[in-house]
Amino acid sequence: MHKSLSIDPGKCTGCLQCEIACSLDNEGTFNPSKSRIKVFTFEAKGRFVPYTCTQCAEAWCLEACPTHAITIDRATGAKVVSDTLCVGCKVCTIACPFGTINFNQDTGKVVKCDLCEGEPECAKACPTEAITYVDADWTGLDKMRASAGAADAAAQA
């Protein structure tokens, strides 16, 4: 059974601990500019929104790659880039509708979230549970629970 990253921007404070943790795991240094997950600040709305690859079931990046460098990690469902096969052509970055696969100038390869082999560092580092790693079939469970509670309260009123 696979899990998915579930993101609740309402809980995010914009601290970037997720980016810091992601970069340490992937690059060996604290370097948010190399993080696979990014937190966007929407100043005008006072909102902080983390965003990363959602691991499409039919992944456009994977389909577009001419060297078959992107494969599926069967254990987690993550779409994973092979640095050996990637030639840095960036076609995947064009194919991805969400912008979550990007080129890294230092290595000449593309990088994307690989779910850290099933133990995503971003979710572990998040101090407010804005990022959680949950049953892939039930990413809506918390929202559904909240809605159920609200509906029940309305019915009892």
Add this chain to the structure above:
Amino acid sequence: MAWAGKILRVNLTEGTCKSEPLNMEWANAYLGQRGLATKYLTEEIDPKVDPLSPENKMIMTTGPLTGTCASTAGRYSVVTKGALTGAIACSNSGGFFGNEMKNAGWDQIIFEGKSPKPVYLFIENDKAELLDASAHWGTSVWDTEEAIKHNHGDPQIRVASIGISGEKGVKYACVVNDMHRAAGRSGVGTVMGSKNLKAVAIRGTKGVSVKDPKRFVQATNDAKKVLAENAVTGEGLPAMGTQVLMNVINEVGALPTRNHRDSQFEGANDIGAEAMLKERESDGKPNLVTNAACFGCTIACGRISEIDRTHFSVAERPEYQIISGGLEYEAAWALGAATGINDIEALTFANFICNEQGLDPISFGATVGAAMEMFEDGVLTTKETGGIELTFGNAKALCDIAELTGRGEGFGAEIGLGSKLLCEKYGRPELSMTVKGQEFPAYDGRGIQGMGLTYATSNRGACHLRSYTVASEILGIPEKTDPLESDGKAGLVRAFQDATAVVDSSGMCVFTTFAWTLEDFAPQIDAACEGEWTVERLLEIGERIWNLERQFNLAAGFTGKDDNLPARLMKDAAKTGPAEGKTSGLDTMLPEYYEIRGWTPEGVPSNETLSRLGV
């Protein structure tokens, strides 16, 4: 490791940027940030120099842990000789700028000289250049930051800049980064403006490394857990911000009101945390939009606010019908209690102006409070104020004077002198609630005795952040002491001063000390930095920093006589509340403090103390 190992030296007169290695001997003796930059400054400038002359230098400085995963580790400081005080100045800021500087590979940037025309420094990792800022001169912090990002086509650039107030020489101008985080006190932005330096814009992508990453992650995780489980850092600060203090401090009778004439404010309930959470009648929304974190901070005390769109300050001003940095306790106190104004929307507007034009809201609000007292005494009239009825409680006057001061125009230019010079100018020096030229923050030294000694002895002029004994005297952290008792406070102040100097030199935030002691800092620093970093070593570094700062001030011309408080705190007893009848016990605390510090009765560090510390 931890330190980037490099300093950028920017000569603004010559227009040059040069890289040089960090002096690791000094880093080992002073850790980083506040301590290390103070060491550089004291070695490189004459303490007697005019703060606004090209001979003064300004250092932007990170700590060894800045940019790491430690909680709150995104801090940087601006160290210089302060424009407001003429004393050593070190103002600390959060946001995201500090991490960017460190990730670009620089521990410090030393600015020297004065540029012949307005410039900004642009850094992309190793590359640093001075660029023309004539298009940004005369514009606000907000416009400058946006324009620079736009010009470079890179929204990920981080910017620290000054507003118009800093260009115009307002004595307490800040350096503002990330739109509303500020190196706020002592006029560090004024010094920046005097150098014709409008902004520093950085993009850093090099990464920050530590000595033992595995041990470091473990140590920082342990420390984060302590923060999460602490009532103040885990619950109070994220939910209410520092504003959680407003009612607490008012109840203990230590909320300075109307230029310290009173020590309790009848409007405290209207300007504190609860008021920011209350749904408004006009739009059903609270003033507070959300809390927000600085880089790496797992506390997230920052306030993000929106002004009531029907409020007089913004009703006809759509450009201020926005969401921006809201009221912290200090700002709410200075803009509110110190001026007797209980209109939280007006305070939020004045706070937005402070963000936009780079004003220290503490010094600004306190100076307005002093001016209001002179206005009520008839020393100032509408002739001097340009028609503004500067009476206590006048919210409209506060909003108008904030805009004028932000632009250094009209009577705003006089408010921009700061309370000391303003009160001297109008022949009422006794009405200036300052030490070493810097306005008091939000605690009354009569109701919280340790804070009186804190202000009197603070190396950067009156300041709560040099030894926050409120933690002990009011909140019971690490242990409760009686706020009305002056006995024992000398030792308490000294202990807080030394520990805080360490925190300010690490890259982490002093707010962690609601939960952490040096026992929590040491393992994090030790896992990050080469060498062995024990609590004992850190404490010695703290004491060394304090004495070095003291030596700078003595060489600048200050003496023990400047470790004083205004007569209002020494002679006029508090009128109400638990501190009723109390004055400050500074006269007995100060000699004891000097002795505990190993200083002479005149307040000069003894040769023995200096040689023990290697200062």
